Amino acid sequence: MDMLAYVKAGREPGLVLEHRPIPDQLLPGEALIEILATSICGTDVHLYKWDAWSQKRVKPPFIAGHEFSGRVIKVAPDVTRVKVGDIVSAETHIVCGTCEFCQRGEYHVCENTKIIGVDTDGCFAQYAKMPVSNLIVDHSGLDPKYLSIQEPLGNAVHTMLHFDLKDRSVAIVGAGPIGLMGVAIARAVGAKQVLAIEINEYRRNLAAKLGADLVINPLKEDVIQAVLQATNGRGIDVVCEFSGNKTAIEQAFKYVKAGGKMSMLGISPQTIEIDISNDVVFKGIHLYGVVGREMFRTWEQVADLLKRKKLDLSAFITHFYRFDQMEEAMATMMSGNSGKVVLVVKEDAK
Numbered sequence: 001m002d003m004l005a006y007v008k009a010g011r012e013p014g015l016v017l018e019h020r021p022i023p024d025q026l027l028p029g030e031a032l033i034e035i036l037a038t039s040i041c042g043t044d045v046h047l048y049k050w051d052a053w054s055q056k057r058v059k060p061p062f063i064a065g066h067e068f069s070g071r072v073i074k075v076a077p078d079v080t081r082v083k084v085g086d087i088v089s090a091e092t093h094i095v096c097g098t099c100e101f102c103q104r105g106e107y108h109v110c111e112n113t114k115i116i117g118v119d120t121d122g123c124f125a126q127y128a129k130m131p132v133s134n135l136i137v138d139h140s141g142l143d144p145k146y147l148s149i150q151e152p153l154g155n156a157v158h159t160m161l162h163f164d165l166k167d168r169s170v171a172i173v174g175a176g177p178i179g180l181m182g183v184a185i186a187r188a189v190g191a192k193q194v195l196a197i198e199i200n201e202y203r204r205n206l207a208a209k210l211g212a213d214l215v216i217n218p219l220k221e222d223v224i225q226a227v228l229q230a231t232n233g234r235g236i237d238v239v240c241e242f243s244g245n246k247t248a249i250e251q252a253f254k255y256v257k258a259g260g261k262m263s264m265l266g267i268s269p270q271t272i273e274i275d276i277s278n279d280v281v282f283k284g285i286h287l288y289g290v291v292g293r294e295m296f297r298t299w300e301q302v303a304d305l306l307k308r309k310k311l312d313l314s315a316f317i318t319h320f321y322r323f324d325q326m327e328e329a330m331a332t333m334m335s336g337n338s339g340k341v342v343l344v345v346k347e348d349a350k
């Protein structure tokens with residue numbers, strides 16, 4: 001039996017819609033999943049554009065995509081953790097379980113991490129097989145077309161909740177799809193003030209809608225001045241960095257408050273210049289680098305926020321497309337005028 005899948009077919013831009021065999025030959029510990037919805041990540045855009053990072057990082061051909069919700073339709077005989085019919089998503093980092101970091105329980109920094117849809121066949125397909133140890137069973141009962149964005153939401157949750165935000169002032173640097181989730185998370189956990197810094201107008205408007213008290217346009221305003229003004233000259237308690245932008249990061253070190261915290265998710269192709277003495281050491285700040293999601297604490301935090309209805313997944317998704325509309329979906333993502341973009345692979349027939 002065949003299925004349709006978007007394949008990174010060669011060392012060139014684009015994704016090719018191909019017929020592929022359904023991967024129903026399961027090894028121990030694997031499950032076959034019928035994909036219901038899949039969302040496009042920044043990583044997928046890199047792959048699609050075939051930029052410098054992709055050229056170095058991946059080896060075509062493989063099926064792209066890693067963010068999904070789906071229904072388990074077959075499990076290997078040894079599998080007990082999930083059952084046929086379960087609605088699942090996946091932690092997309094497949095870890096080795098045996099390296100120094102895995103043995104310490106720090107799976108998110110496993111040195112042998114394989115990423116679904118980058119190092120292995122992914123979920124831009126009608127079916128995918130996955131290691132059951134990576135599957136997260138849904139207990140929210142939400143429509144699966146919203147559930148594919150739990151994995152990037154995990155990135156946002158990991159970035160936002162590493163430091164305590166309650167009654168703190170928080171700056172979200174870069175309000176792309178993940179930063180926008182950050183705005184809502186900061187509000188959900190009781191931050192006293194939420195600032196968002198973003199160049200794109202569409203995203204600035206979304207940030208305000210999701211609860212940012214002040215939205216700053218770095219192309220028009222002096223960001224450091226604007227932040228200091230909004231915080232009585234004191235600076236920000238917690239900076240959450242999603243942009244990866246050199247200037248934005250360098251500015252953040254100037255407006256983070258003494259004793260403040262900075263969580264960094266955005267990756268920068270450039271070298272960042274920081275005054276370590278004055279802006280890190282003498283300020284006594286804490287810096288945290290965010291890699292993926294803590295396995296599996298972050299997923300528990302995501303599930304808890306959803307269960308307590310602290311977050312509305314539908315607020316983060318601005319565009320739904322059909323599975324055959326990958327080109328349109330990619331164009332929307334690349335325009336910057338979007339939050340999360342979701343492809344509905346199959347309407348859930350509950």
Ligand SMILES: [Zn+2]
Pocket residue numbers: 041042043066067151152
């Ligand atoms: Zn992703």
Ligand SMILES: [Zn+2]
Pocket residue numbers: 095096097098099100101102103110111112113
């Ligand atoms: Zn490992």
